[in-house]
Every structure is written in C-alpha cells, then in structure tokens.
Amino acid sequence: MITRWVSFCALACVLTLVSCNNDNSVSDQNHPTISLMKPAEATAGQADVTAHIIGTNFTGIVVVDLGPGIDMKHTTLMSPTKIEVVFSVRPDATPGPRQVMVTSTSGTGESDTVFSIGNNVLPVASFTLSPLSAGENAPINFDASGSTDSDGTVQSYDWDFGDGATGSGKTVTHSYTSAGTFTVTLTVTDNSGGKASSTKTVEIQNSVAPVAHYNVTPQSGNTSTKFAFDGSDSKDADGHIVEYKWYFSDTHRTEGKKVTHQFTRPGTYPVELVVTDNSGLKGSVEKNIVVSGEPPVASFSISPSSGSQSTNFTFDASSSHDPAGTIAQYAWDFDDGTTGNGQIVKHQFAADGTYHVQLTVTDNSGLAASTENSVSVGSSGGCQHPVILSPSSSCSGYNNIQSFRITQVISPQNPTIIVSSQVLHLCPGHQCEARRPHTGGYAEYLGDVQSLDACGTTVTLDQVAPLSTHYSPPTAGEDAYIVCK
Template identity: 40%
Template sequence: GTVIANGNQKPVATPSASPARGIAPLTVNFSSAGSSDPDGTIETYYWDFNDGTNSSLANLSRTYNIAGTYTATLVVIDNQGLSSAKTVAITVSAPNQAPIAKAAAAPMSGVAPLAVSFSSAGSSDPDGTIQSYSWAFGDGTTSALSNPPHTYSTKGNYTATLVVTDNRGLRSPAVTVTITVTNEAPVANAAGTPTSGSAPLAVSFSSAGSSDSDGTIQSYSWAFGDGTTSAFPNPPHTYSKKGDYTATLVVTDNGGLSSPAVTVAITATNLAPVANAAGSPTSGYAPLAVSFSSAGSSDPEGGILTYSWNFGDGTTSTSANPSHTYSTPGPYSAILTVTDNQGDQGTSSPVTVSAQQDPAKLPDLIVSALTTSISGASIDDRHLLVPQCHPGWRGHVSCRSPCRSSCRRREQHILYDGHDSRHHTAGNLVPDCRGRWATLLSAVINNRDGIERNQQYEV
C-alpha cells in the first residue's frame, strides 16, 4: 500500500534496461522513466550497479564487457526526503563461437562415373548446436544433407566444400576435400572387308566391337593410309591404285580421352597387262613399209593402256597401230611394250622383219682378191664392188694393156668401203703406157642413204 509518513507519500521507482540481455560487450540503456511521486516531486535519482559503480543520472548507458548476470538498483528520493528502490536484471552472454566443420569423402579418387559418399562427422559447435549443412561438390551441384552421396560423371579434379551453421546463425569457415576423377581410355576395334584384291579395291570398314568401359564413344577417326580420312563409324573406301596400305582407327569417349590406334592392313594388287604385236608384211625389198598392230593387247583389270614401239632401227612410236618404213636392207626385231593405269608393263614377243637388198642394185662384178686382172672391156659400164677394200689397202686392178698401173684415188687409195656395200660404176679404162696417172675411172658410190655421189679415180 501507499506509505504515508507525516502525511507524505513515498515516491515510486520504475527502472528499465534495454536490452536486458545480449552478448558481451553489451551496451545497456538504463532509464528511470515511469518513476513518480504521488504527492510531490522526485528530487534525486541514484543507480547502484552492484559492482562498485553508481550514478546519480536519471537515465544513462553502460557497457558490460564480461559475460554474467547483473542487477542494477534505482533509488529515487522525493522532495520530502522519502525514497524507494527497485532492481532490474541484466544478462550478458559470452560472444558466440563459430561452429567447426569437418568434411570427409570415400573414395577420393577413381574412374568416372565415380560415386562418392561425403560425411560431416566430427563437425561441432563449442557453445551451441549445428543447425544446418551446406555442401558444394565442385561440379555445380550442392546438397543440404549432413552426409550426402554424389556421383562425378566426367573426369577431372574437384574440390568439395562444407560450411555448417550453428543455432545462433554463425557460419563455420569452409573446409574442403579434393576428389580426383580419372577416365578409362576407350578401346578401338577395326576391321575391313575385303583386305586384299585388285585395284580399284572397294573396302567396307567397321568399328564394331569398339567400347568404353566407363562412358560412351563420342567420335571415330579413320585414316585410310592413302591420304584420305573419315569420321564415320563404319565407312566405305576405295583404293584406286595398287599398293600396301595401313588403315588406322582412333575412337574418343565422352570424357575426351582417345584410344590407342588400331590398324587394318590392306593390299591392293594389279595384274600386268599383256602385249601382243603383229606386223605386215614382215619381209620384202628395202625400202620396206610395214603396218604394225597391237590388236589383242589387254589389261586383266580393264585399265587404260599406253603403247611404246621400238622398231629395231633406232626409231620408236607411241601409236597403238603405227606404220614404219625400213629404208636399209637388214633383219630387224620390232618390240611392243604396253603400260596400264597402275604403271605395270607387258612386253610382246619380237616381230621379225627382213628388209632385203633389191637385186637390181647388186654389183655386176665383185673383185674378191687383193690382186685381180680384168680387161678394160669387161668393166665398161659395169658395177664394181671390192668387199675387202678399206682405207690403206694397196691392191690393184690390171688391164689388157701393155702397161699396168695401180688404181689410185687422187692422193689416196681408192677401192674401199666394200664393208658399207658401196657400189662403184667403172667407165672405160684407157691405159696410158707412159706410166703416168692420166687414165680416169669414173665411179658412182651408192651409199645406204640412197644418194649417188660422183667421184673420179686415176688408174
């Protein structure tokens, strides 16, 4: 009830503190608002903080640096000297300590896809409890479970992070665990059908049986050994030229890892072409015109042929069916060589050609001995041939005449070149009994080139 002393009522003390609780350091605003005196005025305010400190202010602020429970007492005194007191309690808590996160994973390495079990066991809060968990797995995915499972589908090095939050909302420092995900290389398998045959050789290639134990095959790379490639899994390819080829296959999986190369050996063969040569006529008098034919020449694979004729007299032709004239008597062998589109060759049996000497051009008189006596009349307008003669030969021809003389060319021996079948046509021999070199022997030399050259000889 109201206390009345000598007719004076006591004042009423109404202390307040804000905040009344909190974490150190805690600053508290104390207020005496609401204190009153029913029959007068409050003249004095006195705060006692129960720690040896006090204040006479009506309203003040005070900071508590140490955790604990404190009481503050407000005493008010009115204008008649009466007083009253009231206490307010302050609770100061120690600062919140951050929780401690611990992260573990098993396994920490392996081949993709790698399933990992994560654990937050050992995480704690020294002054409270853990309220939440936050995992980030390093591949863009997260979890709020305390011990989550997670699968890494591709190779790489990943850093998984854990943060825990306590009951006061304070987050722990992040802790990490490193996960290493490897990739098993894919296995390539290559085959080709057929693996040998005549060019052009069409081959069907196959990658059947290629595999990836920890993923899928994403791409195929074929190199056929002739400078061409393909990215198809089962490509066709034609080898246009003969040769030994090595086709190579490499496959790449979804993790970007490529297989070791595997190979297929391909042999493209070629049969040599067949040359067939004929000529008509194959004998006759020179100059002899012969028509040659390659009819019957062929290539087993049907390739295009080129032709090369050697007529045996130093001349050639690239026509399939050429004509050729042999201008000089003699035996000749004409040979045909054919080449196919793969560069292989075939050679014919020789075509034997006999170009004979025209009898009209044979000599009428052959001087066969080194010394021969002939009459002047016997060689008049006759063809004379001396086969044994050569430069430097000193044979002679005798005439029916009182005098004999050696046949000489002006300043040179004359009867020679029987080896070249030159024909000498003699004129009338007119002996000069004075032994002088006055008598002339006219001769026409018929060379192989068919050109007649007049020369004079002194006898």
C-alpha cells in the first residue's frame, strides 16, 4: 500500500520513481484505465466520503482529481487495480457527471461515466426555547424537533449558546450564569452532509432568590404525633415557586407545599425546606423539631369503691402502661393532704366525704401522665355525689323549692321516685311535699315527702287521703318539684 505523494517530473528527472523520457515527459505506455467508482455518486455538501476507484495500471505515486467543488483529503494506492480516496463535496458543487482523472507513474487515465454529483436539498434548522426569558442560573429548554430534511434525515444537532458553551442533541437544557442578551445558534447536518443553521436570542435577567418559610403543627410532640408542615408562606419577589423539597434528618425526604411526617424515635430533628423558583434559584430554611417518646397511660382501680373511716382502701395501678418503655414511678395524691408511692398502695381516710384521688405515673424517659378517680367515705358512701343534707334556700313560707326530673318510679301508689344525677336537700323538721307543675295555674299534689336517702337522689312519697280529683300517679320522664314549709 503506497500513500499518496504529490510529485512532478523535474527537468533533470531527479525523482527516479517517475519514468521520464529524455524530453522530461511522462511515458504514456500502459497508462491507467478507470472502469468504475464505488460509490458512483455523492451529494452536494456531503462530507468525508470514502470511495474506491477500480481500474488497471495504478502504479507508483498516484494523484486523483474529481474536479472543482470537491476537496480531496486522502488518496491511497491499495493495489495496481484499486485506489481508495476520501473527499468532501462542497455545498455549492455543481451537480452532474464528473470527470475522474487518475495520474500515476504509468501515465494518466480519465473517465466521464463512473462518478457524478447529485442534488442534495439542504436541511432546515428550526428550534424553540422555553422560557423566552429567565433569570440567572435558571434552566432553559431548547428543542430542535422542528428541524427537517426533505430528501433525507437530520443526522446531528449542534448548539452554540452564545456564552462560550456548546451542546449537541435534538433537545438540550442550558443555564446562563450572568444577565444579558445571548444569541443561540443551532446547526443541523443531514445524512448527505448538508448543513443549515438558525439563530434566536434569549434574555437573561438579574434574579432574586426565593425566601423559604414554613409552619409546623404542633411545634413539638412525641413519637405518636403526626406533624403537619406547611410551606405556603414561602415567597418569591420576582416570580413564583415551582418546587418544595423537605429534608427530614431521620433520612426521610418528600416534596410538596404541604406534607406530614411522623418521627419514630425521640430526639431533636432539624427539618429543612428548600424552595426553587421559576428562575431556578433556591432558598432554604431549617427548624428544629423536638420529639419526645410516647407518654405512659395512667390507670388505677379502687377496692372497695366506697367505705367508712375504718376501711383500708387498696389503690392498684397495675393497669397503667407505657407504649415505648417502662413506668419508673407511681405517685399518689389522696386529696386529704397525704401522698404515697408505689404501684399498689393502701390508704385510710380520717373523715367522711368524697375524695378525688390522683395517680401520676412517670416512665423511663421522664414523660408523665395523670388520672383521677373518686372514693366515698362515711354516710355518703356509695353515692355518686357528696350529700349535704341542708336546704339550699330558706325553709320559711315554701321558699325551699327544688325542681327535678323523675327518672324512675318504683310503684304507682305511695311511690318511691328516683332522681338521677341530682341531689335534693330537705329542710330538717319541716313538712315537704312533691308537686307536679300544671299549665292551668295550679300544681297537682303528688304526696308528702316521707324520706330522702343518704345520697339525696331517692325520694319516698306518702300520699295523704283524700287525694285530689286531679291526681295521677307520677311517671318517669316528667318534671316535678319539692316545696318545704
């Protein structure tokens, strides 16, 4: 294989590789012949075409000429019957048959039928950009999908963004680091090497970064708390926010203007919100969220539920528990000025009354919870309400009037009336009677109050004959009242 060297016969035939006659002319004996060229056609604008010329008598140093408009890049003698050439066709090359001329040490051969230049319709470069103007560092999308080639295909897309940066591809993204007006150039190349270009300008403005802000509800909690994070108060002075990203330091990440999150372990967690505006600028804010463990649950029973001053009550907090740990302390307040400690304790009360006993439990994380139960001691033992057997108003002249609702009647004649969730008070030593309100202006007699239980909620009536002709037995659900004189 002999690589092309362009040479000429000097007057003295200095280059011995070329056969010269005495008159310094190249011998034309056994001159080259050209039978075909593969490929037999190239198109205007086609670059880096590799072709093979087939013929005879290709010897020594060879020179190939394909005519005007074609730039020869490389010629290699492969064998006496084959030459390889690499060339590019200029876009303005004249189409039609071309004379192929091969000059070698054996002479010159020509052919007008083995090669021609075909017409290549150049591609059309077209592109869009979005947005048309943006801030510094904002991503801009460039799309050359509208570029076409009527007689082939677009093979490559090359971009010059006007700021010293370049790119390639049908769709690209680019950001400008400074403000100004930039000219963007797209160059497309078709499958025949034809090229076309298109330009547009893009305006880049000075940008103001957004300000990130968020609210969290609640501001602190425990491992069972579902925290709500709201970034709605984030602002962008010269545009709008397009993205909200949350970074929780327990490795969780999420997106959205409003999100929720639950922490699985106690601790202090920095939570960061990063917002991005339509110019691609970012702003961030970070707050610490304090998460405690889930508190314990306080619960206890009392045995017996009521009693006297001699009763030794048992207070049992065994039902208390801690979802995330263990209970370390049980503290009791017996509502009589005394306190106690322990899971199960005993206590006696020195005076009659109703006592509101409070239990406070503390777990191994220092979290506490409290609960309260009541116990009755003395004559009111077993009652749901403390009883003060004294009237709430004056007892003279029927002034002690107490309204109530009957919830149960034991028997219609000489009935016992049950009054639920209400305490009645009688005037000691005074006559009291029960009456039913009446719309006619007078009240119906129901009976004299014979007795009132210790709880003040059960009234026994004694009907005195003769009964009023308007009398009807009391019924559950109706309203009545007691007067004492």
